[in-house]
Amino acid sequence: MTGDRPAPSSRPAAGRQPADSDTAWWRRAVIYQVYPRSFADSNGDGIGDLPGLLSRLDYLASLGVDAVWISPFYRSPQDDNGYDISDYQDVDPMFGTLADVDALIAGLHERGMKLIIDVVLNHTSDEHPWFTESRSSKDSPKRDWYWWRPARDGLPAGSPGAEPTNWRSFFSPSAWQLDEATGEYYLHLFSVRQPDLNWENPEVRGALYAMLRWWLDRGVDGFRMDVINMVSKRLPLRDGPPLPGGDGYGDGWASFISGPRIHEFLRELHAEVIAGRDGAPLTVGEMPGVSLDDAAVFTDPASAEVDMVFQFEHVELDRDPSDRLAVRPLRLTSLKASLARWQAGLATAGWNSLYFGNHDQPRAVSRYGSADPAHREASAKLLATVLHLHRGTPYVYQGEELGMTNYPFASADEIADIESRHYYRQAVDAGQDPAQALAALRRRSRDNARTPMQWDASPHAGFTTGTPWLPVNPNYPGINAAAQAGDQDSVLSYYRRLIALRHDLPVVAEGDFTLLLPGDERIWAFTRRLGATELLVVANLSDGPAEAGIPAGRDWAAAELLLSNYPPPAAATLVLRAWEARVYRRSGRAQPPVG
Ligand code: TEU
Ligand code: CA
Numbered sequence: 001m002t003g004d005r006p007a008p009s010s011r012p013a014a015g016r017q018p019a020d021s022d023t024a025w026w027r028r029a030v031i032y033q034v035y036p037r038s039f040a041d042s043n044g045d046g047i048g049d050l051p052g053l054l055s056r057l058d059y060l061a062s063l064g065v066d067a068v069w070i071s072p073f074y075r076s077p078q079d080d081n082g083y084d085i086s087d088y089q090d091v092d093p094m095f096g097t098l099a100d101v102d103a104l105i106a107g108l109h110e111r112g113m114k115l116i117i118d119v120v121l122n123h124t125s126d127e128h129p130w131f132t133e134s135r136s137s138k139d140s141p142k143r144d145w146y147w148w149r150p151a152r153d154g155l156p157a158g159s160p161g162a163e164p165t166n167w168r169s170f171f172s173p174s175a176w177q178l179d180e181a182t183g184e185y186y187l188h189l190f191s192v193r194q195p196d197l198n199w200e201n202p203e204v205r206g207a208l209y210a211m212l213r214w215w216l217d218r219g220v221d222g223f224r225m226d227v228i229n230m231v232s233k234r235l236p237l238r239d240g241p242p243l244p245g246g247d248g249y250g251d252g253w254a255s256f257i258s259g260p261r262i263h264e265f266l267r268e269l270h271a272e273v274i275a276g277r278d279g280a281p282l283t284v285g286e287m288p289g290v291s292l293d294d295a296a297v298f299t300d301p302a303s304a305e306v307d308m309v310f311q312f313e314h315v316e317l318d319r320d321p322s323d324r325l326a327v328r329p330l331r332l333t334s335l336k337a338s339l340a341r342w343q344a345g346l347a348t349a350g351w352n353s354l355y356f357g358n359h360d361q362p363r364a365v366s367r368y369g370s371a372d373p374a375h376r377e378a379s380a381k382l383l384a385t386v387l388h389l390h391r392g393t394p395y396v397y398q399g400e401e402l403g404m405t406n407y408p409f410a411s412a413d414e415i416a417d418i419e420s421r422h423y424y425r426q427a428v429d430a431g432q433d434p435a436q437a438l439a440a441l442r443r444r445s446r447d448n449a450r451t452p453m454q455w456d457a458s459p460h461a462g463f464t465t466g467t468p469w470l471p472v473n474p475n476y477p478g479i480n481a482a483a484q485a486g487d488q489d490s491v492l493s494y495y496r497r498l499i500a501l502r503h504d505l506p507v508v509a510e511g512d513f514t515l516l517l518p519g520d521e522r523i524w525a526f527t528r529r530l531g532a533t534e535l536l537v538v539a540n541l542s543d544g545p546a547e548a549g550i551p552a553g554r555d556w557a558a559a560e561l562l563l564s565n566y567p568p569p570a571a572a573t574l575v576l577r578a579w580e581a582r583v584y585r586r587s588g589r590a591q592p593p594v595g
Contacts, residue, residue, distance in 0.1 A: 023280040026222075026307060026393050027351065028509040029066035030499045031116065033397045035359045036073050036095055037081060038452050041464035048452070048463070050096035050104060057107045059481065063401060063492075064499040067114035067282070069224050071359055073101070077127050079193040080171070080418050081450075083226060084125040088211045105219040114221035116282055121208050122227045123194040130207075131195050138182050145204050146195050147187035149176070149237070157183050160248075166239045167252030171422050175252060187237075189230060189256065191418055199231045199265055209272040216273070222282030225306070228266070229287035229294075232259030244322045245430065257289040263297060266305035275304065284353060286310045292345040299350035308353040308393060314338040315361055325423040325440040332521050332541055335368070340515040340526070343391055347512065352392030356383055357400050360419075362448045364397075366406035368541075370579065375543060376403055378579035381494045381565035382539050385581040386524050388498045389537045391513050396495065399453050402481055403491040406448040407473050412438055416470055420445040456482035497563060501583075507533045522546040523576070533587040535562070540576035548574040559586040 040052030050073060060068060072082035073095040082092070091097050108115050124131055133142040149164035151157040158178050164185050169175035169192075176185040177192045187196045197204050212223065233256050240250040266285070274281055285298060285306040292313075298305045317334050320326035346352050356364035365371055369379030380403035388394045409415060412424050412434070420441050427437040442448075447470060454476040455462035461476035473479070484490030502508045511528035522542040528535040536556045538548040550556070557572040563583040569575075576582070 025066070025114075025280060026282050028502060029393055030064070030388070030502060031067045031069055031393060031395050032060055032063065032065040033358055033395055034068055034070045035398060035450060036070055037469065038450050038463075039398055040453060040455070041466065041468070044464060044466035045094075046464050046466040046469045047094055049094065050091070050100035054100065054103055054107055057111055057113075060108075060113065061111040062485075062496070063396075064496055064503070065113065065396065067116055067221065068108060069116040069118065069284075069395070070104075071118050072120060077125055077193065079125070079191050083120050084123070084191065084194045085120050086125040086127040086129075088119070089214060102218070109219070114282075115219075116222040116224055116284070117215060117220050118224045118226060119212065119215075120226040121197070122230050123188065123190060123196045126193045126195055130197075134195075135179050135181055135186070138184070144201050145198055147198050147233070147237075148182075148184045149187070150184055151178075157185070165237050165252060165255075166242070166248065166250035167255070168243055168249035171418050173247070173249060173426075189227075189252075196233075197231070199261070200233075200235075205265065205268065209269060212269075212273045216277060216281060220281075221279060222284070224310075225283065225285045227288060228285040228306075229258045229262055229290055229298075229309075230256045232256075232261040232265055234259050247430075253289060258287070258291070258294050263303070263305060266298065267303065270304045270306070282307050284308050284310060288312050292342060295342075296345055296350045299346065302349065308351045310353050310355065310358075311342065313342070315356075318367070319444075323427075325420075325427060325437065325444050327440060327443050330368075332524065333519060336515060336524055337518060339390060340513070340518070343513040343515075347391075352390070353395060354387050354390050354392040355395040355397070356387055357397035357449060358395070359397070359449050360446050361397075362443060362445070363404055363406045364400055365403050366448070367443075370543065371405045372543075375579045376405065377489075377491055378565050379541075380491045382541065382579050382581040384491075384495055384498055385563065385565065385583060386537065386539050388502060389508060389526075389528065389535065389583060391509075391511065391528070394502070397449065399449075401492050401495040402454060402479055402484055404451075404454060404479060405473065405475060406442065407451050407471070409438065409442050409445065409447070412441065414471065415441060415445055415447050417446045417450065420447060454480040456480050494565060501563060505533075505535075506530055507535055511535065516550050517548065520549075523548045525550055533585065536584040536586075537581070538574055538576060538584075539581040540579060543578050545578065546576055548576060550574065556584050556586070559584040 037048045039048040040056050041048050042051035073091050074085045075087035075090045075092045076082045076084050105115050130142055130145050133140050134146045151162040155162035163174050163176040167175040169189055171191040175189055178185050188194050189196055199205055240252040242250050283306040287309045290309055290311050295309050295311055297303055299308050318327055318330035320328050342352055364383055365380045369383050424437050428434050451470050452463035452468045452472045457477045457480055460468050461472045461480055484492035507528050507530040511530035514527045516525040517523050522540055523546055524539045525548050526537050540546045553574045557574050562585045566577055566580045
């Protein structure tokens with residue numbers, strides 16, 4: 001029993017695909033992220049693939065999502081699991097073929113869903129022919145497609161500290177790699193095998209726009225653009241402030257986050273690729289370090305840049321800024337305040353994306369909820385309720401709808417992720433106790449999100465008939481899609497109701513947002529309002545009962561309970577059980593603001 005259920009969606013499944021004239025379809029949409037390597041394996045090689053995904057489209061349709069964002073499937077040496085692309089216009093044989101992408105587009109469209117592909121425009125693989133050509137000689141016509149620089153003045157190339165700037169890279173010590181062929185360094189903000197493209201060169205931008213148009217012509221419905229706010233670099237490239245650790249590296253952030261030409265570049269991309277297209281292709285820009293002020297400009301429709309951004313403020317709150325692996329305690333008050341700040345900042349122009357998890361983040365239930373078996377399901381439903389009832393477009397990361405948890409890594413050898421391996425090595429080299437570094441990885445590693453999707457209770461959770469590339473979480477016999485599909489009380493069924501609620505109630509998609517009880521460390525409460533319809537969301541993020549002491553609480557407790565993760569309460573009070581979440585509705589008269 002999970003409380004009152006919303007009426008079944010008034011729209012038939014096939015009607016879910018919005019008409020072409022619907023230019024803001026994504027404001028009422030829920031988007032599901034597929035990490036193809038870990039979703040479903042069709043051929044027993046242990047790696048998820050497109051035919052595997054194709055075989056699961058009915059599952060996605062039954063969840064009710066409007067669109068699928070798929071992480072990269074392009075040709076790639078897989079140094080960073082496909083975020084290192086060597087051919088933007090082909091599929092890696094590991095994942096399938098272009099014909100499989102066509103089938104995916106058709107299969108999703110038939111079921112009323114759209115396809116958003118993930119494009120990595122800041123860098124390519126070092127095996128991309130553009131880079132092979134660029135590195136071949138200083139006179140190459142593509143030399144200027146990447147960032148080449150000589151050694152620092154007065155220092156021989158390759159000597160310590162001779163890198164053109166002191167920037168640290170995300171996945172290796174220096175952001176510069178010396179290339180012996182020409183004796184110059186190239187820039188790579190991420191791995192050594194992910195050289196940064198030079199967006200100052202109009203030929204580079206033109207080639208990327210042509211590629212994006214080619215995908216739209218093929219039928220995709222939009223783009224998630226990887227680290228897109230890093231494409232404009234501040235010139236001249238300069239040293240950044242020294243980072244803690246005393247290894248001489250500096251923070252280059254100010255030189256490449258939302259750089260001087262970023263708005264110009266995104267406007268140009270929009271004009272060259274998106275403007276005038278049928279179906280209002282969606283653009284969502286992944287933007288680490290983006291400020292709210294910048295996001296308001298990026299996402300204001302009047303700017304014609306992107307429809308929404310992935311910002312990082314709320315997922316950085318529990319991260320020690322001086323040590324990317326270290327975890328610091330997260331206060332509920334900070335988390336609520338952060339989301340509320342973005343709600344307010346993008347209330348009149350612009351639009352929020354809403355997420356707790358993705359392929360780079362630990363599992364949401366382990367991080368913000370409780371993975372304790374006594375509370376796991378309730379807390380997974382609670383987190384979903386709170387997130388999906390905010391204003392913006394919610395994203396569901398594969399397995400989140402099952403309440404999948406972090407993986408109990410027992411040794412650093414079990415971790416495949418390039419980022420985790422890099423930070424582990426760095427920590428241990430700097431003298432940190434390996435057991436402590438492993439404990440941090442257990443909470444932090446991106447591989448927590450990348451263990452295979454848990455389909456059923458058969459070996460390897462039904463993900464593969466072979467050996468999975470990353471181990472399946474041992475909790476799969478109890479946490480899997482098959483067990484949850486027919487169970488009205490499951491996390492999966494709850495997600496279906498929540499997604500339907502957004503489709504059915506305009507106030508969920510468009511209503512304004514007011515945070516209540518900002519200082520409460522256990523209760524997350526807010527209202528939403530559109531015209532005369534008002535919703536109250538109350539949630540208890542603690543292991544014991546807690547009362548939501550909101551003004552006019554008693555009136556609310558007598559209102560219609562739209563959705564809850566517990567059986568209806570015995571008394572009309574706002575005393576919530578452990579990890580209980582409730583959504584109330586009242587309407588019919590215009591309400592004064594509460595709180
Ligand atoms: O991630 C961008 C990014 O900044 C990540 O480093 C992220 O903050 C970090 O992994 C969190 O632990 C994007 C992709 O989502 C990621 O998978 C890629 O590795 C990265 O870009 C490089 O393309
Ligand atoms: Ca496979």
